[in-house]
Amino acid sequence: MARPSLLRRDGWKRSICCYCGVGCGVKVQTRNGVVSAVRGDEDHPVNRGKLCAKGALLPDIFVEEARLLYPHVGDVKGSEPRRTSWDEAIERAAGAIRRAVDEFGPDSVMMYGSGQLVTEDYYLFGKLAKGYIGTNNQDTNSRLCMASAVTAYNMTFGSDAPPAGYADIEQANTFLIVGANMEACHPILFERIKARKRAAKDRVKVIVVDPRATRTTEIADIHLALRPGTDVALLQSLLFEVRLAGGLDESYLQDHTTGWEQVAESLDGWSAERAVEVTGLNAVDILNTARIIADNGPILTFWTMGANQSTSGVDKNLALINLSLATGNIGKPGAGPMSLTGQPNAMGGREQGGLATTLPGHRLVANPAHRAEVEQAWGIPPGSISDRPGVTAIEMVERLERGQIKVVWVAATNPVASLPNSDRVRAAFAQAETVIVQDAYQPTETTQVADILLPAAQWSERGGTMTNSERRICLLEQVSPPPGEALPDWQIICRMAEALGFGDAFRYDGLEEIFHEYRELSRGRDMDITGISYPLLAQHRAGIQWPYPSTARSGPPPDGRRLFEDGRFHTADSRARMHVPRWTPPADAVNDEYPFALITGRIKDQWHTMTRTGRSAKLLKSEKQPFLEISSSDAIGLGIGDRDRVRIVSRRGAFESTARVNETIRAGSVFAPFHWGSLWSDDGPSNASASEAFDPRSKQPELKFAAVRVEPVGAD
Ligand SMILES: Nc1nc2c(c(=O)[nH]1)N[C@H]1C(S)=C(S)[C@@H](COP(=O)(O)OP(=O)(O)OC[C@H]3O[C@@H](n4cnc5c(=O)[nH]c(N)nc54)[C@H](O)[C@@H]3O)O[C@H]1N2
Ligand SMILES: Nc1nc2c(c(=O)[nH]1)N[C@H]1C(S)=C(S)[C@@H](COP(=O)(O)OP(=O)(O)OC[C@H]3O[C@@H](n4cnc5c(=O)[nH]c(N)nc54)[C@H](O)[C@@H]3O)O[C@H]1N2
Ligand code: SF4
Ligand SMILES: [Mo]
Numbered sequence: 001m002a003r004p005s006l007l008r009r010d011g012w013k014r015s016i017c018c019y020c021g022v023g024c025g026v027k028v029q030t031r032n033g034v035v036s037a038v039r040g041d042e043d044h045p046v047n048r049g050k051l052c053a054k055g056a057l058l059p060d061i062f063v064e065e066a067r068l069l070y071p072h073v074g075d076v077k078g079s080e081p082r083r084t085s086w087d088e089a090i091e092r093a094a095g096a097i098r099r100a101v102d103e104f105g106p107d108s109v110m111m112y113g114s115g116q117l118v119t120e121d122y123y124l125f126g127k128l129a130k131g132y133i134g135t136n137n138q139d140t141n142s143r144l145c146m147a148s149a150v151t152a153y154n155m156t157f158g159s160d161a162p163p164a165g166y167a168d169i170e171q172a173n174t175f176l177i178v179g180a181n182m183e184a185c186h187p188i189l190f191e192r193i194k195a196r197k198r199a200a201k202d203r204v205k206v207i208v209v210d211p212r213a214t215r216t217t218e219i220a221d222i223h224l225a226l227r228p229g230t231d232v233a234l235l236q237s238l239l240f241e242v243r244l245a246g247g248l249d250e251s252y253l254q255d256h257t258t259g260w261e262q263v264a265e266s267l268d269g270w271s272a273e274r275a276v277e278v279t280g281l282n283a284v285d286i287l288n289t290a291r292i293i294a295d296n297g298p299i300l301t302f303w304t305m306g307a308n309q310s311t312s313g314v315d316k317n318l319a320l321i322n323l324s325l326a327t328g329n330i331g332k333p334g335a336g337p338m339s340l341t342g343q344p345n346a347m348g349g350r351e352q353g354g355l356a357t358t359l360p361g362h363r364l365v366a367n368p369a370h371r372a373e374v375e376q377a378w379g380i381p382p383g384s385i386s387d388r389p390g391v392t393a394i395e396m397v398e399r400l401e402r403g404q405i406k407v408v409w410v411a412a413t414n415p416v417a418s419l420p421n422s423d424r425v426r427a428a429f430a431q432a433e434t435v436i437v438q439d440a441y442q443p444t445e446t447t448q449v450a451d452i453l454l455p456a457a458q459w460s461e462r463g464g465t466m467t468n469s470e471r472r473i474c475l476l477e478q479v480s481p482p483p484g485e486a487l488p489d490w491q492i493i494c495r496m497a498e499a500l501g502f503g504d505a506f507r508y509d510g511l512e513e514i515f516h517e518y519r520e521l522s523r524g525r526d527m528d529i530t531g532i533s534y535p536l537l538a539q540h541r542a543g544i545q546w547p548y549p550s551t552a553r554s555g556p557p558p559d560g561r562r563l564f565e566d567g568r569f570h571t572a573d574s575r576a577r578m579h580v581p582r583w584t585p586p587a588d589a590v591n592d593e594y595p596f597a598l599i600t601g602r603i604k605d606q607w608h609t610m611t612r613t614g615r616s617a618k619l620l621k622s623e624k625q626p627f628l629e630i631s632s633s634d635a636i637g638l639g640i641g642d643r644d645r646v647r648i649v650s651r652r653g654a655f656e657s658t659a660r661v662n663e664t665i666r667a668g669s670v671f672a673p674f675h676w677g678s679l680w681s682d683d684g685p686s687n688a689s690a691s692e693a694f695d696p697r698s699k700q701p702e703l704k705f706a707a708v709r710v711e712p713v714g715a716d
Pocket of ligand 2: 114116117141142144145305309342343411412413414415417418419420438439440441444456457458459489600601602607608609610611612674686687690703704
């Protein structure tokens with residue numbers, strides 16, 4: 001292992017991987033100003049030198065021809081944007097916003113960001129929208145990702161606070177993994193679970209709940225391959241059977257929770273036998289799982305999109321949290337309900353109010369006191385922050401269609417490819433008066449519908465802070481210069497604010513000053529980070545987990561802290577509020593015409609809409625083409641053979657694919673990766689078929705369930 005001094009002389013700089021929410025530490029080397037090598041940081045507690053292929057191959061993404069290098073503006077709606085100066089692009093964008101606000105009011109503007117912005121960018125985006133333009137129409141792609149978890153944590157804990165940390169992995173005896181393909185999507189955490197299992201073979205049990213067999217389920221002692229969308233039924237039944245097996249922590253329930261009586265009542269009737277009817281699982285597996293939960297604690301529960309992306313996403317989250325609370329698996333070593341974040345800074349976005357429903361410091365738009373606190377901090381008149389709820393991602397599409405949103409400004413996300421029902425999304429964007437897209441690459445499916453293009457610096461080309469899944473805030477430093485005229489997102493936002501006449505509130509010397517301002521808004525909140533500073537983060541490259549209030553500022557930041565160790569939550573009576581989860585079937589009902597459940601998700605070597613990972617020949621090697629996973633029994637019934645071309649048709653749209661016939665997916669369900677958008681394959685995107693039905697409470701769309709039919713290509 002190289003010594004730190006050597007690292008510096010070699011030109012290695014330390015940073016954090018810009019893909020998943022695991023948040024691996026990396027060392028980056030540059031040659032002629034371009035990233036030439038990336039290695040795992042041996043000193044980083046998250047990954048101890050390891051990286052998955054996406055992280056290790058980060059140098060492959062620096063393809064100048066693929067980058068958006070200069071600002072562009074279109075002169076007539078629909079015309080090809082021409083290259084221009086920053087001054088003209090900003091003036092045109094600000095002019096469009098100004099006109100819309102003057103003529104139609106602030107809610108005719110929408111800003112749509114991403115968990116791939118650093119916290120400082122994210123904070124300014126929100127400050128500009130909510131504080132100065134005067135609209136809460138600022139949402140983020142985390143709406144498609146974490147919104148159900150945010151809602152359930154707030155409902156239960158009184159704050160959006162995931163309790164456990166990665167260090168709990170090495171202390172857990174049971175891993176309950178629900179709707180998460182960790183081997184592909186959180187690879188380094190999966191490695192840690194595997195290592196834990198190897199180290200304590202007889203003790204450690206892994207239970208995976210997923211309609212598909214994946215590399216994650218290969219380490220499972222029990223794989224519960226349920227019917228998609230039926231998790232609440234399973235989880236209610238597990239709690240019913242755990243109670244029968246004597247696995248409840250009665251004293252924890254009594255001392256630290258409210259609402260248990262109602263939850264207990266709601267379990268009646270949810271015997272394993274009843275759950276079998278809904279979930280399609282077998283009773284013995286449910287009973288064995290319940291026995292493990294009752295006897296083999298501590299239990300660490302991980303979940304991601306199989307739980308969140310559902311019209312019952314909040315209920316699934318509530319049921320998962322209930323299971324942890326009822327068995328006392330929270331606030332102690334090796335235990336906790338832990339929703340994993342997907343993007344590198346999804347957690348940072350949650351902290352500083354990146355959703356249409358939130359404000360900085362884990363505050364809520366709906367709370368008048370919270371609005372007043374933020375107005376005071378920003379020095380703006382009372383009432384400046386609107387009390388009207390902001391438009392969320394899916395609702396944005398409807399508002400565009402109705403002509404209610406005139407200007408939409410997209411940053412660090414590719415909604416035309418990543419939102420469900422893509423033809424509808426593209427048409428809706430085309431209807432806006434002005435589409436402003438701030439991206440690092442060009443073309444993307446969304447830059448193709450842009451009227452104004454703003455070139456952004458990416459990852460190593462700018463600094464800032466990000467927070468990973470375990471609340472760990474790390475500092476990224478600029479390692480290489482941005483290409484062309486690309487600028488860091490925060491600078492673009494400040495220039496726009498200036499052009500809109502809000503320059504005084506957006507004049508910063510640099511990122512550190514933005515961090516200081518934002519940090520103040522956390523004072524006294526559950527996620528208080530007033531003890532954190534850039535110098536402290538520079539000193540502690542391993543990062544610092546929140547909360548870290550200024551009063552904590554003595555000695556090195558403790559690592560692996562978990563929340564709620566004292567059983568006190570952020571509610572008025574300090575008790576966790578348990579809620580009754582309701583089981584409801586997915587919105588897009590299967591019938592004779594659309595008999596299959598289409599599940600969309602990820603593969604290990606691609607990231608989302610492929611703007612970056614699609615540039616790496618090595619990453620493309622493992623899966624060159626999109627595919628449709630279908631069970632052999634279903635394939636036989638349809639006369640489809642392995643590698644046959646198939647057409648997948650939903651109530652909204654259709655795409656083609658190549659059948660992958662196997663035994664890994666349960667009959668009645670089919671799986672397609674969502675990575676390949678219209679720019680990457682002639683098959684058409686799986687999002688052409690995906691459903692925009694959303695959870696009524698979290699507004700998170702049901703990307704994991706669309707009713708479809710599958711037909712051989714060539715069939716009528
Ligand atoms: N390689 C790679 N890694 C990534 C990403 C990436 O694009 N590529 N993206 C990152 C992001 S932003 C996110 S949000 C995470 C997502 O990480 P994951 O959620 O782990 O990934 P997905 O493939 O979307 O879905 C996970 C699993 O949910 C299952 N599932 C579908 N429906 C149901 C259901 O009703 N119940 C249950 N229990 N399971 C169901 C699917 O079969 C799938 O295996 O990954 C992050 N990491
Ligand atoms: N069918 C289906 N659809 C899904 C999902 C699913 O499971 N199924 N998952 C959903 C989830 S969980 C997520 S998180 C979303 C992700 O969906 P998106 O956010 O749309 O996907 P990305 O490809 O990550 O888009 C990020 C964009 O930001 C650009 N970019 C990269 N770095 C920077 C930067 O520093 N600054 C700026 N300004 N731009 C930058 C990239 O070039 C890229 O165009 O997809 C959602 N869509
Ligand atoms: S596990 Fe996630 S953070 Fe770590 S290298 Fe892979 S993509 Fe990057
Ligand atoms: Mo995500």
